Amino acid sequence: MSLQPVKFYQTGTFTVGNRLLAPEERSVQANMERTNSLNSGHRACQGCGEALGARYAIDAAMIASQGQLVAANATGCLEVFSTPYPETSWQIPWIHSLFGNAAAVATGIAAAIKVKKAKGQGGDVRVVAQGGDGGTTDIGFGCLSGMFERNDDVLYICYDNGGYMNTGVQRSSATPPAARTATTMPVGPEPGNAFGQGKFVPAIAMAHEIPYVATATVADLRDLEYKVKKAMTFRGARYIQILVPCPLGWGAASHDTIRLSRLAKETGTFPVFEAEYGEITSSSKIRRLLPVEEYLKPQKRFAHLFGKTPAIDTIARLQAIADKNIRRYQMLDKEAN
Amino acid sequence: MLKQTEGSHAVAEAVALCRPEVICAYPISPQTHIVEGIGEMVKSGELTDCEFLNVESEFAAMSVAIGSSAAGARTYTATASQGLLFMVEAVFNASGLGLPIVMTVANRAIGAPINIWNDHSDSLSQRDCGWIQLFAETNQEALDLHIQAFKLAEEVSLPVMVCMDGFILTHAYERVDMPTQAQVDAYLPPYEPRQVLDPAEPVSMGAMVGPEAFMEVRYLAHAKQMHALELIPQLGDEFKKVFGRDSGGLIRSYSIDDAETVVVAMGSILGTIKDVVDEMRADGEKIGVLGITSFRPFPITAIREALKNAKRVVVLEKSLAVGRGGILASDVRKALRKQPVDVFTVIAGLGGRAITKKSLHALFLKLALETEESLTFLDLDWGVVNRQLERERQTRRSGPAAENMLRDIGTVASKIA
Structure with a gap:
């Protein structure tokens, strides 16, 4: 065999180091013309997955909209660390109103833009709304569902770190079962968060049959950029949920943000897929299937599962959830595995 | 033009004459006829360049209004009673952001016990929310105050509630003098926002403000209202010049x-x-x-x-x-x-x-x-009150007492002394 396809990625990673690619194939972040929508100098923690996700997502949306973008932001870490008055990290028009209304504020902005455009007083400006999982899956859920149902022309991005990190790591409806939070302490006969039915908003978004739904993680930033850009090719309501590890809330090392994001997918804990009009159109395949322990162990929020007597039953239940995800979202490439 | 019409419809027409650009609506009695009226005008094409949104709650209604006003659109909504309370967080936010939204409050009681009829509990519960609150005496004044409200709101950069008695005004058919579009245009210039969400000039709105400036921000909200004290009579005078009648004032x-x-x-x-x-x-x-x-x-x-x-x-x-x-x-x-x-x-x-x-x-x-x-x-039925007080003396039991009163009175009709 004389010819071998050249691979620029390091084996086993999705590193964005893509200097050797042709310019048009490079990531938005590798583009000298990127907007730095969320500029440096903000006050996110070291290793913050949300800051990373927001930077990539909004810069990609800026490229896709030729710089014609307005953002509405829910209350939360992203809002607090980016805009301590009189400083702001936002290089784009940005508004923060309340915790639970980012989707509705974005709807209002989109309505105003539509009227202004019809009157010949404004251009084709696009709207994104963004918030954490608390602001999206809990307190902002009514406004989000309303925005979906009306098919308002808004891209909503949820940065999912599985809890209310800004207020001190309390449980949200996106907190995984068994996880320790300040309101689900690892005490008593069933330590950590309860096993409920779960509230996976991407699936609920799909049930609204909106034009585009996707999930992504900050481990695969090329995929994240691709999905944001793809979302911007649709009109109407669109939803992207990005898994963004929180070193503080998860009890994880700052340098493990990318590794944990990858493990969330590789263990089946967090399915990465996209869907159009309520039907799944693609899912990212697991490269090397791993047991959920690999994902759980590096996080102190699951430490109580791995004491002197490991909580085998609980881990098995978490594995069962991952197995179900793998089946439901077809996360295994049958030929490869 | 003189016409015999329902109060709600008069307000709907007046709001339409103000050339609103975004209207969001969520149904709650007795405000519904107003947004129904405007919604029909938008859908039929009578009112152009206006987005009418049916939203999923009053909280969303005020939030949509915040977004559209911040993006530079003249924005209107209407509510009452429980609806006003459901949007309270956004009501405070709208005034804090200095957004000139105009909202009709068709004044209605607040439950429990649930009651759809008129009193002023709803808007008076919001007396410190930072909005200007104007109360209409008649349907003519309600109509006129809406036209003044847009001008006032945009002058001082504050939201305005126009309060009109639910049912008593909203559902009453009365003679009103409906202004012409030319008159309203002469009085109310197009909305030119002071700050707007515009990619050409990016701004961050709604940033976090700590103890070092929060007091000053709040004082300035107060100062704007004090300025409105001077402006309201002036706008009334200007109104009289264009429309030929006294309306508004302090x-x-x-x-x-x-x-x-x-x-x-x-x-x-x-x-x-x-x-x-x-x-x-x-x-x-x-x-x-x-x-x-x-x-x-x-x-x-x-x-x-x-x-x-x-x-x-x-x-x-x-x-x-x-x-x-x-x-x-x-x-x-x-x-x-x-x-x-x-x-x-x-x-x-x-x-x-x-x-x-x-x-x-x-x-x-x-x-x-x-x-x-x-x-x-006024007209408190002491017999009913005393019977209930006596019951409570005899039986120590918490919980609502409204059902006891209704049983005592034995009527479901509204009480007229």
């Missing part, structure tokens, strides 16, 4: 010059009070009326001046500060704190209880003989 007096007793009130009840005052004047009583149009900002100086010769002031209000007494009365009392005058508080018409001329006549005669400031609940 306060409105009636037979007050030589009055020893002055009744202070807000909203549609002023009409009934004026009728009673006419009757009592015919009997030789020196009594007059002071209507308050601008509840926020509260026109302390204007009220003090208007009441400088009064010997007794009766504040009749459709609201109750439970555990305290009157809300409006407390504000009026403050305005008169250095004047040798007694202020009598009358709570009346809660939950739509009819306020009749007969009751008012008897009340004013009775209060004329009192020498100590008092708190009166």
Whole structure:
């Protein structure tokens, strides 16, 4: 065999180091013309997955909209660390109103833009709304569902770190079962968060049959950029949920943000897929299937599962959830595995 | 143009004449006819360049209004009662952001017990939310105040509530003089926002403000309302020039010059009070009326001046500060704190209880003989109240008592004394 396809990625990673690619194939972040929508100098923690996700997502949306973008932001870490008055990290028009209304504020902005455009007083400006999982899956859920149902022309991005990190790591409806939070302490006969039915908003978004739904993680930033850009090719309501590890809330090392994001997918804990009009159109395949322990162990929020007597039953239940995800979202490439 | 129309429809037409760009609607009685009217105008194409959004809650309605106003669109919504309370967080946010949204509040009681009829509990519960609050006496004034409200809101960069009595005004068919589009255009210029979400000039709105500046931000909100105190009469004068009638202003007096007793009130009840005052004047009583149009900002100086010769002031209000007494009365009392005058508080018409001329006549005669400031609940059925108090003495049991009262009265009709 004389010819071998050249691979620029390091084996086993999705590193964005893509200097050797042709310019048009490079990531938005590798583009000298990127907007730095969320500029440096903000006050996110070291290793913050949300800051990373927001930077990539909004810069990609800026490229896709030729710089014609307005953002509405829910209350939360992203809002607090980016805009301590009189400083702001936002290089784009940005508004923060309340915790639970980012989707509705974005709807209002989109309505105003539509009227202004019809009157010949404004251009084709696009709207994104963004918030954490608390602001999206809990307190902002009514406004989000309303925005979906009306098919308002808004891209909503949820940065999912599985809890209310800004207020001190309390449980949200996106907190995984068994996880320790300040309101689900690892005490008593069933330590950590309860096993409920779960509230996976991407699936609920799909049930609204909106034009585009996707999930992504900050481990695969090329995929994240691709999905944001793809979302911007649709009109109407669109939803992207990005898994963004929180070193503080998860009890994880700052340098493990990318590794944990990858493990969330590789263990089946967090399915990465996209869907159009309520039907799944693609899912990212697991490269090397791993047991959920690999994902759980590096996080102190699951430490109580791995004491002197490991909580085998609980881990098995978490594995069962991952197995179900793998089946439901077809996360295994049958030929490869 | 003179026409016979429903109050809600008159307001809908007036709002349409103001060339709104975004309207969001969520149904709650008795406000529904207003947004239904505007919605139909948008859908039929009669009102152009306007987005009409049916949203999923009042919280969303005010949030959509925040977004559209921040993006530079003239924005309107309407609500009442529980709806106003459901949007409260966004109501405060809209004024904090300085967004000139105009909202009709079709005043209605707040539950529990649930009650759809008129009183002023809803908007008065929002007295400190930073919005300007204007109260209409008639449907004509409700219509006129909406046109003034957009101009006022955009001048001072604050949201304005136009409060009109639910059902009593919203559902009453009356003659109104509907202005022409040319008149409204002459009075109300297009909205030019001071700051807008625009990619050409990116701004961050709604940033976090710590202790180092929060006090100053709040003071400036107060200063804007104080500025509105000057602006409201001016806008009323300008309105008269264009439309040829008196409407708006801070306060409105009636037979007050030589009055020893002055009744202070807000909203549609002023009409009934004026009728009673006419009757009592015919009997030789020196009594007059002071209507308050601008509840926020509260026109302390204007009220003090208007009441400088009064010997007794009766504040009749459709609201109750439970555990305290009157809300409006407390504000009026403050305005008169250095004047040798007694202020009598009358709570009346809660939950739509009819306020009749007969009751008012008897009340004013009775209060004329009192020498100590008092708190009166007009036409309270003491029999029902005492029976319930006796029950509570005998049986220690918490929980709602409303059902007991209804059983005692044995009627579901509204009570007219």
